[in-house]
Amino acid sequence: MAADIHPPVLTDYIANPLFHSMESFWNKWDVGHSDLNNVLNTWIVMIALIVLAVLVKNKLEIIPKGSQNFWEVVVSTLEDIVVQTMGEKGRPYFPLIASLGLFILSCNLIGILPWFQSSTNNLNTTLALALVSFVTTHYVGLTHHGAKYVKHFMGPVPWLIPLMLPIEIIGHLSRVLSLSFRLFGNIFGEDLAIIILTMLVPFLVPLPMMFLQVFTSFIQTLVFIMLTMMYIVGSLEEAH
């Protein structure tokens, strides 16, 4: 019903012919029409972020003027967040956390504009982002501790291992689930509420929900990167 009704998106001009020309191929892999739109919108966000950054990069000066001011505020805010949560040992992970945060924020916010779609309103995108966080956590733990990383999954005493090991493994797998579903549920639920409100009363009533959409986008980005940082800190510290 309302999941099939999607607002017209700019990438429809590319996705519609692409979907209909190779329909048997897409159906074999269970790729829907909205998945194509979704991936194309992530490309739009990526291209926009890269172009905006490259425009500033060649003209960096000590006394900032113009758009460098804006980027300095953004980068210094992200740096404050990373250093406050992870301490000084978190500086090597700042590029990953900042890129993840900027990408998720832009993906969430771009859906407010009329001809674009929030890419995070699909479970595939949020699952990919949660897997990035999960793989980073274990990669960091393995390279930092080596083979002794397994001691994170054992309990405090050796005879508790048959109890603690499944619990820790399930806990780690549930991190992927909770990260992806939290972001997906918030953004998709918000989009669906706005679609249904617009179908009922298209004039002025969806406006408070759109304010809520801006607020939710920021909060969900913050929660995602805070949780990723806390997981990385948890795998860096010594096992209890």
Next chain:
Amino acid sequence: MRKVLIAGFMMLAFTLLAGLAIAADAPEGKSAIIQYTVLAAGLAIGLGAIGSGIGMGTAIGGACEGTSRNPEAGGRIMTTMIIGLAMIESLTIYALVIALLLLFVRPGAA
């Protein structure tokens, strides 16, 4: 006297509701799955929001009290409160995802 009147009206209301429930016949076959699915979706999100609402109220109450005791720590308290609210909200979001799954993916029916 007032209590007797209130009790009497409540018994009347319950009897009428019971009559309404008995009057609806039990569905069969394919339409049964759709009807029960829609009921399940409504119950999922409705019951899932109860605990989240209570928990969030407690969290915000604690944050207000902490800020009133120590106004300088207001910024840190608010940050912790926002993160805690997002954690609590995610449980209701899981219930919402189940409700959306039942309504749009419709397992078991066409």
